[in-house]
Amino acid sequence: MARTDAALVVADAGPLIHLDELDALDVLSGYTEVRVPEAVWREVQQHRPGAFGQTGVQWVRVTVGVPSPRVQAVGGLFTLHRGEQEALTLCLQDGISLLLTDDTAARLAANSLKLTAHGTLGLLLRAGRTGARTPAQVLALLEEIPVRSTLHVRPSLLVQVIQQARAAWGLGDE
Amino acid sequence: MSHLIQAEVPERLWLQAQNLVEQGWASNLQELVNESLRRYLESHQDVLAEQFIQEDVNWGLHGKD
Numbered sequence: 119m120a121r122t123d124a125a126l127v128v129a130d131a132g133p134l135i136h137l138d139e140l141d142a143l144d145v146l147s148g149y150t151e152v153r154v155p156e157a158v159w160r161e162v163q164q165h166r167p168g169a170f171g172q173t174g175v176q177w178v179r180v181t182v183g184v185p186s187p188r189v190q191a192v193g194g195l196f197t198l199h200r201g202e203q204e205a206l207t208l209c210l211q212d213g214i215s216l217l218l219t220d221d222t223a224a225r226l227a228a229n230s231l232k233l234t235a236h237g238t239l240g241l242l243l244r245a246g247r248t249g250a251r252t253p254a255q256v257l258a259l260l261e262e263i264p265v266r267s268t269l270h271v272r273p274s275l276l277v278q279v280i281q282q283a284r285a286a287w288g289l290g291d292e
Numbered sequence: 293m294s295h296l297i298q299a300e301v302p303e304r305l306w307l308q309a310q311n312l313v314e315q316g317w318a319s320n321l322q323e324l325v326n327e328s329l330r331r332y333l334e335s336h337q338d339v340l341a342e343q344f345i346q347e348d349v350n351w352g353l354h355g356k357d
Contacts, residue, residue, distance in 0.1 A: 188293040195330060216357075222341045226333065231293075236348050243352025275342060279349055286353045 125150040126212070130205045131161040132220030132269075136238040138162075138169040139267040140259050145245035147174040153212065155182045155204035182207050192230050196223040209233050220269060238269050243283055253287040 127149050134154070137143045146152050152175055154162070159179050162169050170177050182204040185193060189210065193203040202224040209217050210231065217228045220237040228235040236244075239260070246256035260280050263269055271279075284290060301309070309324055318324035333340070 191293050195326065196333075197330070222337050222344060223333075225344050226340065235344075236351055237344070239345055240348030240352040240355075243349060244355065247353060247355070271345065272338075272342070275345060279345065282349055283353060 126153065126214045127151075127216045127218055128153045128155070128205050128208045128212070128214050129158060130217065130219035130221060130224055131158045131165075131201055133218045133238045133241060134158075134162045134169055135165050136220060136263075136267045136269040137241065138166040138172070139269075140242075140262065142242065142245070142251075142259055143169060143172040144174055145241050145250050146172075147176075148248060148250055149176070151176045151178045152218075153178045153180050153208055153214065155180050155201065155208050157182075157199075157201040157204045161201050180208055182211070186210060188231065189227075192227040196227045198223060198227055202227070206231060206233070238267075239271070239279060243279075246283065246287065253283070253289060257283060257289070 127146075129146075129152050134143070137145065154170075154177060156179065159170070185203045185207045189203050189206045192198070192206070198206070202219065202221060205217055205219065205224070206227060209215070209228070210233075215234050217224070217233050217235045218237065218241065219225055219228070219235050225235040225237075242251075242256050242259055245251040246253045251259075257280060260276065260283065263271060263276060264273065309321060312318055313321055313324060318327065
């Protein structure tokens with residue numbers, strides 16, 4: 119049975135890479151542990167060699183065995199990569215309900231396994247909600263996504279997200 | 293894990309699907325339906341991605357955890 123608290127999370131490569139590109143990996147410091155399966159760890163190190171040097175985040179590198187038949191089934195259906203399959207396996211194996219991923223197929227697969235999945239945008243906005251970053255800092259990071267990160271978000275959609283955040287935080291339109 | 297689904301299919305689609313299986317384009321109807329669903333989902337990645345982003349926004353701004 120997956121835990122409903124979010125103290126422990128499992129991370130796929132996308133959010134770790136994108137947050138590191140934005141110098142914002144510290145938004146993960148509120149989690150008790152950020153568990154990273156081996157294939158994801160290697161992928162992140164390949165793209166962002168310094169990412170796991172982020173102080174304040176409790177990284178846990180985990181060697182994951184053969185994906186369970188359930189994960190293999192959804193992995194095939196959603197054509198998931200090794201890292202994504204390992205991340206889902208780790209969630210099920212350790213009873214962790216929250217997967218951090220920016221991959222649409224991985225999110226679909228997570229949903230089909232009754233797991234919750236959130237990505238970089240959600241983590242940044244959460245940082246504003248929890249006080250890990252000020253709303254102004256979060257808005258600045260959101261605006262910098264197209265130029266500082268490899269996260270692809272349709273520009274008009276990103277504008278909508280920023281508007282929603284400004285409204286929620288009572289900052290009004292620019 | 294897999295799920296058993298039941299769905300009504302228009303006669304014309306059904307015949308076309310059976311024809312594809314008979315011609316060897318798919319091993320059986322189950323494979324054809326799975327492949328069709330996979331391709332449909334892939335072709336709707338943008339819509340899904342936007343839906344997930346909106347879920348992220350709601351969680352990020354108003355979530356409890």
